[in-house]
Amino acid sequence: MAEKRHLLDVDDLSREDMGRILDTARSFAEVLKRPIKKVPSLRGKTVVNLFYEPSTRTRLSFEVAAKRLSADVLNFSATASSVEKGEGLKDTALTLEAMGVDAVVVRHPVAGAPWLLRQWLEAAILNAGDGMHAHPTQALLDLLTMQERLGELEGRTVAFVGDILHSRVARSGIKACRAMGMQVLAVAPPTLLPAAEIEGVEVCYDFDAVIPRCDILYMLRIQKERQKEGRFPSLEEYTHLYQLDARRLGKARPEVVVMHPGPMNRGVEIAADVAEAPHAAITAQVTAGVAIRMAVLFLLLGGSEGGEKVA
Amino acid sequence: MAEKRHLLDVDDLSREDMGRILDTARSFAEVLKRPIKKVPSLRGKTVVNLFYEPSTRTRLSFEVAAKRLSADVLNFSATASSVEKGEGLKDTALTLEAMGVDAVVVRHPVAGAPWLLRQWLEAAILNAGDGMHAHPTQALLDLLTMQERLGELEGRTVAFVGDILHSRVARSGIKACRAMGMQVLAVAPPTLLPAAEIEGVEVCYDFDAVIPRCDILYMLRIQKERQKEGRFPSLEEYTHLYQLDARRLGKARPEVVVMHPGPMNRGVEIAADVAEAPHAAITAQVTAGVAIRMAVLFLLLGGSEGGEKVA
Amino acid sequence: MAEKRHLLDVDDLSREDMGRILDTARSFAEVLKRPIKKVPSLRGKTVVNLFYEPSTRTRLSFEVAAKRLSADVLNFSATASSVEKGEGLKDTALTLEAMGVDAVVVRHPVAGAPWLLRQWLEAAILNAGDGMHAHPTQALLDLLTMQERLGELEGRTVAFVGDILHSRVARSGIKACRAMGMQVLAVAPPTLLPAAEIEGVEVCYDFDAVIPRCDILYMLRIQKERQKEGRFPSLEEYTHLYQLDARRLGKARPEVVVMHPGPMNRGVEIAADVAEAPHAAITAQVTAGVAIRMAVLFLLLGGSEGGEKVA
Numbered sequence: 001m002a003e004k005r006h007l008l009d010v011d012d013l014s015r016e017d018m019g020r021i022l023d024t025a026r027s028f029a030e031v032l033k034r035p036i037k038k039v040p041s042l043r044g045k046t047v048v049n050l051f052y053e054p055s056t057r058t059r060l061s062f063e064v065a066a067k068r069l070s071a072d073v074l075n076f077s078a079t080a081s082s083v084e085k086g087e088g089l090k091d092t093a094l095t096l097e098a099m100g101v102d103a104v105v106v107r108h109p110v111a112g113a114p115w116l117l118r119q120w121l122e123a124a125i126l127n128a129g130d131g132m133h134a135h136p137t138q139a140l141l142d143l144l145t146m147q148e149r150l151g152e153l154e155g156r157t158v159a160f161v162g163d164i165l166h167s168r169v170a171r172s173g174i175k176a177c178r179a180m181g182m183q184v185l186a187v188a189p190p191t192l193l194p195a196a197e198i199e200g201v202e203v204c205y206d207f208d209a210v211i212p213r214c215d216i217l218y219m220l221r222i223q224k225e226r227q228k229e230g231r232f233p234s235l236e237e238y239t240h241l242y243q244l245d246a247r248r249l250g251k252a253r254p255e256v257v258v259m260h261p262g263p264m265n266r267g268v269e270i271a272a273d274v275a276e277a278p279h280a281a282i283t284a285q286v287t288a289g290v291a292i293r294m295a296v297l298f299l300l301l302g303g304s305e306g307g308e309k310v311a
Numbered sequence: 312m313a314e315k316r317h318l319l320d321v322d323d324l325s326r327e328d329m330g331r332i333l334d335t336a337r338s339f340a341e342v343l344k345r346p347i348k349k350v351p352s353l354r355g356k357t358v359v360n361l362f363y364e365p366s367t368r369t370r371l372s373f374e375v376a377a378k379r380l381s382a383d384v385l386n387f388s389a390t391a392s393s394v395e396k397g398e399g400l401k402d403t404a405l406t407l408e409a410m411g412v413d414a415v416v417v418r419h420p421v422a423g424a425p426w427l428l429r430q431w432l433e434a435a436i437l438n439a440g441d442g443m444h445a446h447p448t449q450a451l452l453d454l455l456t457m458q459e460r461l462g463e464l465e466g467r468t469v470a471f472v473g474d475i476l477h478s479r480v481a482r483s484g485i486k487a488c489r490a491m492g493m494q495v496l497a498v499a500p501p502t503l504l505p506a507a508e509i510e511g512v513e514v515c516y517d518f519d520a521v522i523p524r525c526d527i528l529y530m531l532r533i534q535k536e537r538q539k540e541g542r543f544p545s546l547e548e549y550t551h552l553y554q555l556d557a558r559r560l561g562k563a564r565p566e567v568v569v570m571h572p573g574p575m576n577r578g579v580e581i582a583a584d585v586a587e588a589p590h591a592a593i594t595a596q597v598t599a600g601v602a603i604r605m606a607v608l609f610l611l612l613g614g615s616e617g618g619e620k621v622a
Numbered sequence: 623m624a625e626k627r628h629l630l631d632v633d634d635l636s637r638e639d640m641g642r643i644l645d646t647a648r649s650f651a652e653v654l655k656r657p658i659k660k661v662p663s664l665r666g667k668t669v670v671n672l673f674y675e676p677s678t679r680t681r682l683s684f685e686v687a688a689k690r691l692s693a694d695v696l697n698f699s700a701t702a703s704s705v706e707k708g709e710g711l712k713d714t715a716l717t718l719e720a721m722g723v724d725a726v727v728v729r730h731p732v733a734g735a736p737w738l739l740r741q742w743l744e745a746a747i748l749n750a751g752d753g754m755h756a757h758p759t760q761a762l763l764d765l766l767t768m769q770e771r772l773g774e775l776e777g778r779t780v781a782f783v784g785d786i787l788h789s790r791v792a793r794s795g796i797k798a799c800r801a802m803g804m805q806v807l808a809v810a811p812p813t814l815l816p817a818a819e820i821e822g823v824e825v826c827y828d829f830d831a832v833i834p835r836c837d838i839l840y841m842l843r844i845q846k847e848r849q850k851e852g853r854f855p856s857l858e859e860y861t862h863l864y865q866l867d868a869r870r871l872g873k874a875r876p877e878v879v880v881m882h883p884g885p886m887n888r889g890v891e892i893a894a895d896v897a898e899a900p901h902a903a904i905t906a907q908v909t910a911g912v913a914i915r916m917a918v919l920f921l922l923l924g925g926s927e928g929g930e931k932v933a
Contacts, residue, residue, distance in 0.1 A: 032411050034355075035355070036354065036355030036356075037355055037356075037357070037411055038354065038355035038383075043658065043660065044656075044657070044658030044659055044660035045658075045659075046659070046686060046689070046690075048682075056387055056389075057406055060359075060385055060387065060406075060407075060410065061410060063385055064357060064383075064385065064410050064411070064412075067357070067383040068357075068383075072660075072686075072689040072690075074682055074685055074686065076678055076682065078678075091884065091885055091886065094905050094908075095679055095682075095884065095905070095908050096682075097905070098905040098906070098907075098908035098909045099682065099683060099686050099908060099909070099911075099912050100654050100659055100686070100909065100912065101686075262402065262406065263402055264402060283405050283406070283408070283409040284409070285409075286405075286406050286409035286410055287409045287410070287411065289410075290410050290411065343722050346666070347665065347666030347667075348666055348667075348668070348722055349665065349666035349694075367698060367700075368717055371670075371696055371698065371717075371718075371721065372721060374696055375668060375694075375696065375721050375722070375723075378668070378694040379668075379694075573713065573717065574713055575713060594716050594717070594719070594720040595720070596720075597716075597717050597720035597721060598720045598721070598722065600721075601721050601722065
């Protein structure tokens with residue numbers, strides 16, 4: 001990361017970069033267990049949350065992370081209507097740069113928007129989700145959570161289950177897991193899978209058949225509007241074939257880890273009791289998210305300038 | 312409060328607890344008169360304002376209070392529509408907890424919501440108003456204001472005037488005043504009073520008759536939609552019988568204290584000139600609100616961990 | 623400024639006051655070039671952004687400025703609908719004052735609103751734009767930008783081009799430029815000019831004729847709704863006569879400075895390539911805006927109380 005200025009997607013990161021982010025996040029996770037969960041590392045730095053899609057949970061996670069590093073945080077939420085009559089992404093970006101912000105955390109409905117920003121800005125750009133494309137901090141927090149539960153990840157098997165086609169969580173997550181040397185399964189009905197093969201990923205339509213092989217069951221959120229698009233016949237049928245319920249969990253390995261990026265549709269992709277079973281690492285993912293975002297902000301903004309060390 | 316973790320309603324508090332909160336608030340009120348109105352007591356703590364109803368004034372009051380204690384503040388405003396399609400209260404609460412927040416200040420249209428949160432969270436929960444049920448920091452700031460004006464409250468007489476039935480301010484306020492040994496009158500038309508007797512409270516329909524007996528006239532806000540519900544025939548008639556105007560104020564004791572939780576409907580429950588008369592303690596209530604919220608946050612989050620003393 | 627408590631419009635300022643603000647801003651502009659862009663000058667002070675009109679860029683600029691002075695910032699955004707059913711400006715102001723805020727930065731659609739606030743509040747009031755009336759920090763940041771590009775301003779010529787009639791930017795900007803001893807031209811079709819003469823300002827309808835005389839071309843934003851009001855026949859015709867495009871820029875002095883208050887309508891009042899030409903100081907204006915707002919907040923809140931000096 002020493003020379004890296006941005007975090008746009010996980011494939012910009014070498015395995016060594018990922019290792020460094022994960023190690024840094026682990027040391028911040030220790031800070032987060034203290035009564036005073038704050039370090040002065042980014043005092044005097046300004047981080048903007050530039051959100052063109054509503055996402056309270058991701059925005060709050062970045063905001064908590066930045067504040068615990070003692071950075072100042074500005075929130076900029078643009079709705080579709082304000083974008084229409086207001087200034088475009090480029091002028092907004094140039095305005096923020098001219099104000100001297102140090103990092104721009106951007107969520108945008110259009111895939112590629114953070115790459116456009118990179119052309120215009122000196123500030124560090126952190127992709128917090130662009131269209132159906134990428135969500136690298138989610139992928140990194142997922143790796144951190146998996147390591148906390150399972151230790152070494154090389155050779156482990158993870159199944160991403162559900163709407164692979166429309167999911168930036170799956171797209172970045174699959175790349176990150178592959179980079180760590182994991183076996184990756186994509187489990188979904190054919191209509192929720194990309195038309196093209198995903199390199200190095202085994203595709204399965206039959207969830208029940210693969211459950212016993214998996215160390216991690218990663219359940220994706222189902223957008224109910226996919227049914228109207230004809231992606232699956234009914235929520236009932238989807239649930240019947242792909243919901244992780246207690247019966248299916250019973251066929252998994254005893255130490256299996258259940259993950260979900262949130263927010264969950266309890267009773268659709270995951271049964272309510274499974275969401276609260278000891279196998280579920282779903283709240284652990286949220287905690288890991290703060291540590292990962294602290295690590296990425298620290299490494300992009302503070303690490304190379306001799307800023308104060310993680311205390 | 313030493314063992315208390317939450318502030319849900321005033322009846323959780325002993326008279327000794329209340330005294331400790333009021334004393335602490337008084338020392339913070341001194342801090343608020345200094346040029347630098349800030350103490351480091353809650354540095355490194357994170358307070359979330361979780362507001363499911365719009366309320367700029369209460370949210371700002373908690374935000375100012377937390378910032379003057381040097382806590383970090385996150386604002387989460389959920390509108391009805393975002394709640395519909397978003398995650399439920401439970402998942403939001405678990406997400407905030409997993410992010411390591413120390414206190415959740417919650418306002419919710421459903422009575423009892425803060426008690427639900429208590430089942431799920433380790434963080435301190437502060438009820439900032441739930442449905443028509445409770446609003447304990449309002450009751451405490453009202454006591455602080457009354458003490459500032461009148462000194463000892465035991466034996467004093469307070470009349471809550473107006474929409475007792477729908478008012479969480481009245482519900483918590485009556486409990487708090489009763490706990491301090493005050494005489495409490497509820498003054499309203501029968502349609503704006505609860506069907507059941509309120510323990511220890513004297514009900515009157517005739518405002519004029521009781522004015523001379525009162526040390527405090529506490530005017531409640533009238534929601535204009537109550538007229539459509541048939542709770543009173545017209546604003547004109549309500550105003551005629553229950554508005555505190557200069558004529559009625561003239562019949563009160565010379566040192567009477569006029570209070571209102573805000574925002575006021577000038578010309579409905581209170582005349583514009585009375586709102587600005589020297590008897591009115593309405594802006595004093597706002598000032599007391601910051602001190603009370605500082606005290607409650609300090610005692611719930613800082614007091615027991617050897618945090619820095621109120622300077 | 624020593625005895626000044628508010629910044630309502632530029633005509634409250636003597637030329638000496640302006641000089642002091644510009645000098646202070648220049649020293650803050652140096653702070654903004656450091657890796658740690660923060661000074662402790664306003665620690666413990668609270669600044670409220672009270673915005674009755676949406677304006678992300680101005681609100682962010684004040685928020686960045688206040689945070690870099692270590693003040694606490696509260697954001698209060700009122701929409702038309704919340705104003706309707708909520709409390710009026712006066713009660714909101716009294717509530718903020720009672721919470722102990724030190725400065726109120728106010729934007730309001732009604733001309734004169736900040737002057738009303740002044741009658742009610744002890745806190746410093748900063749006008750961030752009232753109706754079509756005044757926008758003094760914009761005028762000051764424009765002066766700072768002009769000085770950075772041109773040095774001494776006395777005797778220089780500036781043309782304000784476009785919708786002079788509805789523009790608070792032009793109204794305050796013209797006053798500020800006149801106070802600095804500049805020649806001021808107002809260039810617009812007759813329907814976008816005030817009916818009355820503007821004192822000391824030369825009016826021209828023919829943009830091409832005056833371009834060679836100008837040191838600064840200040841392009842104003844065109845609100846497209848003005849066309850519906852019959853202020854000009856069509857955007858095409860407006861653009862034909864008044865857009866600053868490469869052809870017109872070619873007729874200007876080589877060192878001419880192009881300015882715009884943002885957000886720009888590229889292709890209407892300014893051509894896209896001109897907005898990015900080296901003559902354009904448009905992002906420099908944004909940077910100057912942070913420095914000016916720091917200077918004004920510092921001088922109004924910190925200067926007279928022996929607060930820590932600009933480091």
